[in-house]
Amino acid sequence: MIVYEMPKESDTALPDLMEPISRKPRLRDVAAAAGVSVATASRVFSNSPNVSPAAVGAVLAASERLNYRLDPIARALRTQVTGTVGMLVPDISNPFFAELIEAVARVLERANLDLLLADSRGSLEREARWLVTLGERKVDGLLVVPSHHHQSLEPLRRASAAVPVVQLDRQVDDLPADFVGVDNIAGLRMVLDHLLDQGVRRVAMISGVFTTSTGRGRLAAFRTMLEQRPALEAGEPLLGDFSVAFGRSAARALVAGGQLPEAAVCGSDIIALGVMAELRTLGLHVPRDVLVTGFDGIPMTELTDPPLTTVRQPFAGIAAEAARLLQLRIGGDDGPPQRSEIVPELVARASSHRESP
Amino acid sequence: MIVYEMPKESDTALPDLMEPISRKPRLRDVAAAAGVSVATASRVFSNSPNVSPAAVGAVLAASERLNYRLDPIARALRTQVTGTVGMLVPDISNPFFAELIEAVARVLERANLDLLLADSRGSLEREARWLVTLGERKVDGLLVVPSHHHQSLEPLRRASAAVPVVQLDRQVDDLPADFVGVDNIAGLRMVLDHLLDQGVRRVAMISGVFTTSTGRGRLAAFRTMLEQRPALEAGEPLLGDFSVAFGRSAARALVAGGQLPEAAVCGSDIIALGVMAELRTLGLHVPRDVLVTGFDGIPMTELTDPPLTTVRQPFAGIAAEAARLLQLRIGGDDGPPQRSEIVPELVARASSHRESP
DNA sequence: ACGGTTCGTGTAACCGATTCCACAAAACCG
DNA sequence: CGGTTTTGTGGAATCGGTTACACGAACCGT
Numbered sequence: 001m002i003v004y005e006m007p008k009e010s011d012t013a014l015p016d017l018m019e020p021i022s023r024k025p026r027l028r029d030v031a032a033a034a035g036v037s038v039a040t041a042s043r044v045f046s047n048s049p050n051v052s053p054a055a056v057g058a059v060l061a062a063s064e065r066l067n068y069r070l071d072p073i074a075r076a077l078r079t080q081v082t083g084t085v086g087m088l089v090p091d092i093s094n095p096f097f098a099e100l101i102e103a104v105a106r107v108l109e110r111a112n113l114d115l116l117l118a119d120s121r122g123s124l125e126r127e128a129r130w131l132v133t134l135g136e137r138k139v140d141g142l143l144v145v146p147s148h149h150h151q152s153l154e155p156l157r158r159a160s161a162a163v164p165v166v167q168l169d170r171q172v173d174d175l176p177a178d179f180v181g182v183d184n185i186a187g188l189r190m191v192l193d194h195l196l197d198q199g200v201r202r203v204a205m206i207s208g209v210f211t212t213s214t215g216r217g218r219l220a221a222f223r224t225m226l227e228q229r230p231a232l233e234a235g236e237p238l239l240g241d242f243s244v245a246f247g248r249s250a251a252r253a254l255v256a257g258g259q260l261p262e263a264a265v266c267g268s269d270i271i272a273l274g275v276m277a278e279l280r281t282l283g284l285h286v287p288r289d290v291l292v293t294g295f296d297g298i299p300m301t302e303l304t305d306p307p308l309t310t311v312r313q314p315f316a317g318i319a320a321e322a323a324r325l326l327q328l329r330i331g332g333d334d335g336p337p338q339r340s341e342i343v344p345e346l347v348a349r350a351s352s353h354r355e356s357p
Numbered sequence: 358m359i360v361y362e363m364p365k366e367s368d369t370a371l372p373d374l375m376e377p378i379s380r381k382p383r384l385r386d387v388a389a390a391a392g393v394s395v396a397t398a399s400r401v402f403s404n405s406p407n408v409s410p411a412a413v414g415a416v417l418a419a420s421e422r423l424n425y426r427l428d429p430i431a432r433a434l435r436t437q438v439t440g441t442v443g444m445l446v447p448d449i450s451n452p453f454f455a456e457l458i459e460a461v462a463r464v465l466e467r468a469n470l471d472l473l474l475a476d477s478r479g480s481l482e483r484e485a486r487w488l489v490t491l492g493e494r495k496v497d498g499l500l501v502v503p504s505h506h507h508q509s510l511e512p513l514r515r516a517s518a519a520v521p522v523v524q525l526d527r528q529v530d531d532l533p534a535d536f537v538g539v540d541n542i543a544g545l546r547m548v549l550d551h552l553l554d555q556g557v558r559r560v561a562m563i564s565g566v567f568t569t570s571t572g573r574g575r576l577a578a579f580r581t582m583l584e585q586r587p588a589l590e591a592g593e594p595l596l597g598d599f600s601v602a603f604g605r606s607a608a609r610a611l612v613a614g615g616q617l618p619e620a621a622v623c624g625s626d627i628i629a630l631g632v633m634a635e636l637r638t639l640g641l642h643v644p645r646d647v648l649v650t651g652f653d654g655i656p657m658t659e660l661t662d663p664p665l666t667t668v669r670q671p672f673a674g675i676a677a678e679a680a681r682l683l684q685l686r687i688g689g690d691d692g693p694p695q696r697s698e699i700v701p702e703l704v705a706r707a708s709s710h711r712e713s714p
Numbered sequence: 715a716c717g718g719t720t721c722g723t724g725t726a727a728c729c730g731a732t733t734c735c736a737c738a739a740a741a742c743c744g
Numbered sequence: 745c746g747g748t749t750t751t752g753t754g755g756a757a758t759c760g761g762t763t764a765c766a767c768g769a770a771c772c773g774t
Binding site for chain 4: 393394395396397400406407408409412431433434435436437
C-alpha cells in the first residue's frame with residue numbers, strides 16, 4: 001500500500017498559493033522581491049538622490065513584476081501632502097463656472113493634481129460647511145469662488161488658516177488671500193466704447209447686485225466709464241442676481257418703464273440670455289429695437305439669435321494664473337496677497353450692431 | 358556678583374511654550390485631556406457602542422475645547438475608506454455633463470461623500486490614465502461616463518476590479534458593471550409621435566456616431582420606432598459627434614442635399630443648437646421651413662429662438678439612482694450588474710410646432 | 715597609508731487614526 | 745453568594761508608506 005506523503009512545505013505553501021489572488025502588494029513586498037530594504041525601495045519612488053542604479057533597476061523591475069502601485073493615502077499621511085486641490089463654486093451647472101472648472105481641471109491635470117469639487121449652490125451656510133470639510137486636511141490648497149463679498153469672510157479666513165486659498169472670479173473684502181479674476185474696468189470700457197461707435201446714447205445697466213464682488217465691480221466700472229463718456233447717459237441700473245430669471249424680469253421692467261434705452265448692457269451672459277429671450281416674447285427685436293451686450297464669453301453666446309456681443313474672459317489664462325499662485329503658496333511662499341486682474345477681450349456680434357437703415 | 362541661574366526646567370519648558378501655537382491636536386491629545394486612552398477616544402468618534410456616557414462626555418468636551426478634528430487621511434489609511442467618489446466625464450463644460458455633475462454633487466453631498474472630478478476630454482488615453490489614477494485607491498467608488506462603447510472596456514474592467522464602478526449615461530458593451538441612463542426608445546418614440554401629430558412625413562436623424570452607446574442607442578431607437586410608423590419616412594441618418602460643430606455641418610449637408618426633410622430629429626440638444634444656428638445663417642427659418650427637435654433637456658433649450666423641443670432627462674433621478682447603486686456596491690453588494698433606464702419626458706416647444714398657415 | 719568626505723543602505727521611529735485582544739469591574743442568574 | 749456573561753477600558757499592533765540617523769564601504773587629497 002502506498003501512502004502519498006504530503007510535502008512538508010505544504011503548510012507554508014498554502015498561504016503562498018493564496019497570496020497572488022488576495023492582497024495587493026505593498027512596498028515591503030517589492031523591497032523583498034528586489035532584495036533591498038523598504039527604505040531603499042521608498043527612495044526609488046520618491047526619486048531621492050543617492051540610490052545606486054542597481055537598486056533602482058531591481059526595485060523598478062520588481063514593482064513592474066508585482067504590478068505595484070504606491071498607496072497615495074499612506075504617502076499622504078506621512079508627507080502631509082495629498083496631491084489634491086479643492087474647488088468651491090456657487091453653481092456647477094452655470095455655464096460660466098462650468099467653463100472655469102474645465103479650465104482649472106486642465107491646468108491641474110498638467111500639474112498632476114486631483115480636483116475635489118464642491119458646489120455651495122449659492123448658500124452661505126453650505127459654503128461655510130464645505131470650507132470646514134475641505135480645509136481640515138485632505139486638500140493641499142483651495143480654489144474658491146466666494147458667494148458673498150463680505151459674509152464669506154469668516155469661513156474663508158478660517159479655511160485659509162488651515163490651507164492656502166486662492167480666490168477665483170470673485171473676491172472677499174479684506175481677505176488676505178490671492179485673487180485672480182477679470183479686469184471689469186477694461187471690460188466695460190470696451191463695451192461702452194463699442195456702443196459709442198454704434199452711435200448709442202442711452203444705455204441701461206442690468207447686472208448682479210452688491211452681494212458679489214463681480215456685481216459690485218462691474219457696476220462700479222460701468223459708472224466710472226460712464227462718467228468719462230459724457231455722450232452716454234443712463235438711468236438707474238437694474239440689479240438682481242446673475243441668473244436668466246433676473247434677466248427676464250429686468251427686460252420686462254425695461255419695457256414697462258416706458259422709453260426703452262438704445263442698449264442694454266448686461267453684467268453677465270446669463271443675464272443677457274434672459275433679457276434677449278424675454279424681449280423676444282415681448283415682441284421686441286434685437287438689435288433693431290434695442291442692442292444687448294453680455295459679459296463672460298460663454299460658448300452659448302454664439303448660438304443665440306442674434307449672436308450675443310460679449311466680453312470674453314480668458315478662462316485658460318485665469319485658471320493658469322490661479323493654479324500658479326496656488327502652487328506657489330503650497331510651496332510655502334507667503335508673500336503679500338497677489339491680486340491679478342486679467343484683461344478680457346471684446347467679441348462684437350450682431351446683438352450690438354445697428355442694422356443699416 | 359550675581360549669576361542668574363536658568364531654571365532647570367527651561368529645556369523642557371521651551372517646547373511646552375511653543376506647543377499651543379504650532380501643532381494641531383491629535384487624538385492622543387484629546388484622549389489625554391479627557392483622561393482616557395486613545396482607544397476609548399477613537400471609539401467615541403467612530404460612535405461604536407460600549408463607551409460609557411461619562412467617557413463620551415469627557416472626550417467630546419475635550420475635543421471641543423481643543424478644537425479637534427479627526428484626520429481623514431489617517432482614518433482612511435486604517436479603514437481603507439476615503440469617503441470620496443470619483444467621477445469621470447468626457448467634457449465638463451458640455452452643459453449636459455455639467456448638469457449631470459451638478460445632480461451627482463447634490464446626492465453625494467447628502468450622503469456625505471466628496472466628489473473627485475476628472476475630465477477625459479474625449480481622449481481614450483486620458484480616460485485610461487484617469488481610471489488608473491482613480492482606481493488605485495483614493496476613492497471608494499467611481500461614476501463613469503465612458504468615452505467609447507468598446508475601447509473603454511479594458512481600462513474600465515481593470516478599474517472595476519479595484520473599486521466599484523457605476524456607468525452613467527453611456528455604457529460599455531460586455532462590461533459587468535451597473536449602468537444608469539435614459540430610455541432612448543421611449544425618448545424617440547415620444548419625439549416621433551409628436552412629429553406625427555404635427556403631420557410630419559419626412560424626417561432626418563442627426564446624431565452621434567457609433568462610438569458611444571448613446572449614439573448607437575438613439576440611432577437604433579430611431580430606426581425601430583421608424584419601422585413601427587409606416588407613415589414616416591427618412592433618408593440616411595447624418596452621423597457625427599455630439600457637438601455644435603457637427604450640428605452645423607449636418608445642417609449644411611441637409612440643405613445641400615436638395616429636398617429638405619420636414620423635421621430634423623437630433624440626438625442631443627447640443628447638436629440641435631448647432632443645426633438651428635446654421636439653418637439661420639443659411640437663411641432658413643425654424644419651424645417654418647423645417648422642424649427641429651433635440652434630446653437631453655439642457656436649460657439652454659428654452660432660451661433659443663425658437664425654444665427647442667427636447668426630451669428632458671431626469672438628471673436628479675439618474676444621479677440618485679447611480680448614487681444608490683454605487684453605495685450598494687461600496688457596501689459590499691455584488692449581485693449581478695443592474696441596468697436602469699429611466700424614462701424621460703417630452704418637452705414640446707415652438708421649434709417643432711407647425712405654424713398655423 | 716591615513717583621516718575625512720561622500721555614497722548607499724538598513725533599522726526603526728513616525729504620520730494619526732482604528733481595532734484586536736486581554737482584562738478588570740459590573741451586572742446577571744439561579 | 746459563587747460563577748458566568750456583559751461592559752468599558754487600555755495596551756499594542758496595524759494600515760503603508762517616508763525619513764532621521766547610524767554605519768560601513770568607497771573615494772579623496774596629501
